[in-house]
Amino acid sequence: MKQLTILSGKGGTGKTTITASFAVLAKKAVVADCDVDAPDLHMLLHPKIVKTQNFKGSKLANIDQEKCVKCGLCREKCRFDAITDDFKINAFSCEGCNVCVIVCPVNALTLKERNSGYAYISKTKYGSMAHAMLNPSEANSGKLVTLVRQNAKNLAEKENSDLIVIDGPPGIGCPVIASVTGVDAGLIVTEPTMSGIHDLERALQLLTHFNVHPFVCINMYDINKDNTEKIEGFCKEKGVEVVGKISFNPIVTEAMVNGKPVVEYAPKSDAAEEIRNTWKSILLAIKTLNPRI
Numbered sequence: 001m002k003q004l005t006i007l008s009g010k011g012g013t014g015k016t017t018i019t020a021s022f023a024v025l026a027k028k029a030v031v032a033d034c035d036v037d038a039p040d041l042h043m044l045l046h047p048k049i050v051k052t053q054n055f056k057g058s059k060l061a062n063i064d065q066e067k068c069v070k071c072g073l074c075r076e077k078c079r080f081d082a083i084t085d086d087f088k089i090n091a092f093s094c095e096g097c098n099v100c101v102i103v104c105p106v107n108a109l110t111l112k113e114r115n116s117g118y119a120y121i122s123k124t125k126y127g128s129m130a131h132a133m134l135n136p137s138e139a140n141s142g143k144l145v146t147l148v149r150q151n152a153k154n155l156a157e158k159e160n161s162d163l164i165v166i167d168g169p170p171g172i173g174c175p176v177i178a179s180v181t182g183v184d185a186g187l188i189v190t191e192p193t194m195s196g197i198h199d200l201e202r203a204l205q206l207l208t209h210f211n212v213h214p215f216v217c218i219n220m221y222d223i224n225k226d227n228t229e230k231i232e233g234f235c236k237e238k239g240v241e242v243v244g245k246i247s248f249n250p251i252v253t254e255a256m257v258n259g260k261p262v263v264e265y266a267p268k269s270d271a272a273e274e275i276r277n278t279w280k281s282i283l284l285a286i287k288t289l290n291p292r293i
């Protein structure tokens with residue numbers, strides 16, 4: 001089984017648009033949306049949820065009011081101002097750090113697991129999908145990404161699928177690391193802008209660090225051909241294959257507005273053709289890589 005993560009150094013490069021079209025083209029692949037903070041792949045793939053799991057990624061302090069002697073020690077020591085004047089816990093501020101539990105002289109405080117979000121297993125018309133939604137103000141997105149990936153792997157094994165296509169979160173933080181760890185290949189979707197080039201460099205460093213084979217796709221390559229040449233030159237210098245170049249095309253936005261992957265919405269468009277060619281190249285390239293799982 002091979003795993004491919006689509007990533008970009010930042011949001012707005014067209015990563016999800018491309019991943020949705022890959023989900024259509026891949027046929028028997030399992031798709032995982034690992035952007036658990038702000039998922040959007042569902043808007044194009046329209047999954048029907050078949051299983052929901054509670055994600056308990058953090059803890060919340062709880063005060064037993066009958067035991068509490070109102071000494072104020074917990075309030076004094078809480079670095080997150082999560083305990084109110086009348087000794088109630090503010091669930092939005094509590095980080096579950098356990099300090100209050102340690103300092104309470106009468107053992108009135110305990111930590112309890114709290115629901116931090118939901119993981120879903122779904123069916124789409126293109127195949128199975130694992131995805132999730134982290135609750136607002138929760139911070140453990142890396143752990144939830146790991147759960148989504150485990151669900152995707154279980155689905156792929158059950159369905160005898162030989163490919164998992166992962167839509168990674170934007171940026172290069174903890175959830176992105178959880179999205180690329182242990183995968184076979186990473187496709188960095190970039191755009192020919194100065195910030196795009198900078199983000200490409202950061203994403204490439206991340207993949208190199210985690211020993212993930214990198215590929216690059218330049219989206220909207222024709223909006224600045226000089227910068228596209230710079231990206232191609234940079235990739236050549238680093239020995240990274242540019243597997244696709246996709247031109248700017250308003251039909252891509254139109255497809256999104258209509259909630260469809262562009263290869264399905266406008267299969268005869270240049271954009272669809274370029275995405276299909278990119279898919280063929282990446283598929284061919286990852287087949288030659290040694291499987292990691």
Ligand code: SF4
Pocket residue numbers: 060061077078079080081082083089093094095096097098099100101
């Ligand atoms: S667990 Fe930590 S953050 Fe939460 S109330 Fe106690 S000291 Fe404050």
Ligand code: SF4
Pocket residue numbers: 063067068069070071072073074075087103104105106107108109
């Ligand atoms: S430290 Fe314990 S006893 Fe003191 S106010 Fe907090 S909960 Fe109550």
